[in-house]
Amino acid sequence: MNPFLNKLVLITGASAGIGRQTALDFADEGAKLLLAARRSRELAETADEASLRNAQVFTFQCDLSDRTARDRLIEQVITSHGIPDILINNAGFGNYQLFTEESIADVYRMMEVNYLAAAHLIHAFLPEMLKRNSGSIVNVSSGAGKVAMPNMASYCATKFALCALTESIAYELHKTGVTIHCVNPGPTETEFFQAGIWKGTLPRRKAGAADVSLAIRDAIFKDKLYSYVPPKRGLMAVVFHLLGPYGRKVLQRKEK
Numbered sequence: 001m002n003p004f005l006n007k008l009v010l011i012t013g014a015s016a017g018i019g020r021q022t023a024l025d026f027a028d029e030g031a032k033l034l035l036a037a038r039r040s041r042e043l044a045e046t047a048d049e050a051s052l053r054n055a056q057v058f059t060f061q062c063d064l065s066d067r068t069a070r071d072r073l074i075e076q077v078i079t080s081h082g083i084p085d086i087l088i089n090n091a092g093f094g095n096y097q098l099f100t101e102e103s104i105a106d107v108y109r110m111m112e113v114n115y116l117a118a119a120h121l122i123h124a125f126l127p128e129m130l131k132r133n134s135g136s137i138v139n140v141s142s143g144a145g146k147v148a149m150p151n152m153a154s155y156c157a158t159k160f161a162l163c164a165l166t167e168s169i170a171y172e173l174h175k176t177g178v179t180i181h182c183v184n185p186g187p188t189e190t191e192f193f194q195a196g197i198w199k200g201t202l203p204r205r206k207a208g209a210a211d212v213s214l215a216i217r218d219a220i221f222k223d224k225l226y227s228y229v230p231p232k233r234g235l236m237a238v239v240f241h242l243l244g245p246y247g248r249k250v251l252q253r254k255e256k
Contacts, residue, residue: 030054033056189207
């Protein structure tokens with residue numbers, strides 16, 4: 001039995017990368033798609049390809065850094081389609097540079113897109129999910145949401161916040177029929193490294209967007225609070241925290 005057949009799935013950041021691949025994979029599962037992104041042309045291209053896979057697709061052009069735009073997205077979704085069965089908060093961006101070199105505008109925008117947008121959408125849709133005793137929420141965070149990385153202070157702060165939000169809400173959802181999940185990818189082959197400012201060497205090994213998409217579906221199906229892509233990154237995070245100050249010294253040496 002296909003658990004995603006005819007499910008109403010809202011995906012943010014659906015114009016490229018993980019969001020685009022996730023949309024196409026849910027289309028193959030027979031889901032009804034609500035796709036949101038800032039870039040209208042790329043969003044339309046994702047929708048067109050998903051439609052070729054016989055999915056029902058509806059798009060919403062939305063800059064998630066804008067609270068008013070998020071309110072409008074929520075109103076449009078509820079008015080036209082009702083409460084999603086599955087909400088996937090995927091939109092996000094990051095920079096790799098010294099915190100002192102980062103503009104305060106980027107610090108604020110990153111928090112809006114990476115954390116506040118997810119919190120906003122969850123707050124809007126969760127009450128009705130609870131009333132009907134069903135629904136799933138997936139927050140696409142990062143391995144950098146569990147282990148702070150040098151030159152990524154603002155990005156790590158947003159992803160740590162997203163992980164904490166997910167885990168805290170998970171306690172509140174126990175035995176309600178509604179589930180929440182945090183998927184933490186490592187470096188992934190997407191536009192991430194071109195979308196923000198990257199002042200450093202690019203990672204040599206990257207996961208594929210399809211790997212993250214699979215982890216998202218697997219997290220829902222198996223009700224996993226945390227998932228890592230690749231899975232060994234979860235073990236690395238545990239070991240890092242067990243090492244305490246020694247783990248931080250390893251990162252300091254690596255950065256030098």
